[in-house]
Amino acid sequence: MYEKTIPKSDFAMLTESMLSDIALSVRNMTCFLLRVGVGFCPKLGGKIPMKRAVLYLRVSTVDQTTANQERELRQVAERAGWEIVRVYKDHGISGAKGRDKRPEFDRLIRDAAQRKFDMVMAWSVDRLGRSLQDLVAFLSELHALHIDLFLHQQGLDTTTPAGKAMFQMLGVFAEFERAIIQERVRAGLRRAKGEGKRLGRPRIAADLEKRILAALKAPGRTEGVRKIAKRFGVDPGTVQRISRPFDAAANVVAA
Numbered sequence: 551m552y553e554k555t556i557p558k559s560d561f562a563m564l565t566e567s568m569l570s571d572i573a574l575s576v577r578n579m580t581c582f583l584l585r586v587g588v589g590f591c592p593k594l595g596g597k598i599p600m601k602r603a604v605l606y607l608r609v610s611t612v613d614q615t616t617a618n619q620e621r622e623l624r625q626v627a628e629r630a631g632w633e634i635v636r637v638y639k640d641h642g643i644s645g646a647k648g649r650d651k652r653p654e655f656d657r658l659i660r661d662a663a664q665r666k667f668d669m670v671m672a673w674s675v676d677r678l679g680r681s682l683q684d685l686v687a688f689l690s691e692l693h694a695l696h697i698d699l700f701l702h703q704q705g706l707d708t709t710t711p712a713g714k715a716m717f718q719m720l721g722v723f724a725e726f727e728r729a730i731i732q733e734r735v736r737a738g739l740r741r742a743k744g745e746g747k748r749l750g751r752p753r754i755a756a757d758l759e760k761r762i763l764a765a766l767k768a769p770g771r772t773e774g775v776r777k778i779a780k781r782f783g784v785d786p787g788t789v790q791r792i793s794r795p796f797d798a799a800a801n802v803v804a805a
Contacts, residue, residue, distance in 0.1 A: 602632075604635060
């Protein structure tokens with residue numbers, strides 16, 4: 551006797567299809583979660599590479615060493631399953647200096663723009679910079695490039711929900727700091743005006759201004775603004791202002 555095949559009902563077929571979709575979703579989610587380390591992904595049929603991490607190390611004096619920072623960060627990377635692909639070191643450079651004065655930090659940012667790594671690891675927040683605004687600007691640049699940040703001393707890891715929340719709080723504090731600085735500047739300007747002080751660059755001597763004006767009105771003049779400014783030892787903007795007195799007066803009236 552032949553075995554009788556029982557046709558599937560529409561409900562059974564729908565259930566089977568739903569279970570298949572759920573299994574596929576779970577498998578995709580598993581692959582996504584495994585991207586932080588090494589694991590087997592059925593969809594890709596093999597191992598997923600480790601998250602590529604780089605270390606940024608900095609000391610303020612040439613007598614100090616970055617060995618302790620590097621050892622601790624390498625241990626963290628090993629426990630987390632991150633692959634360290636490069637180490638950036640700035641020796642004897644203060645964190646108060648800008649990006650242009652820190653060659654390795656500048657190289658790190660340029661490499662980040664080229665997506666050469668997935669995470670930046672540093673010993674502490676002050677290794678990246680002393681300014682909160684500079685730090686938030688750096689974090690914002692990493693965030694736009696989808697690159698994470700790990701700070702060992704502060705326990706900040708932007709791959710976690712807590713790390714992302716801390717990142718948002720840093721942005722709030724940076725905005726607060728900018729608002730305070732702006733208000734202090736405006737208050738200082740108001741006080742100076744109230745005391746009758748003249749704002750802006752001090753005016754040059756009247757005799758020197760007359761000589762510059764005479765040079766500008768000289769018949770057959772061949773010298774430009776910059777050459778005249780260099781001859782009299784003043785800024786080109788000063789010569790430009792003297793050459794257009796009516797524009798300057800209009801600006802004063804408008805102010």
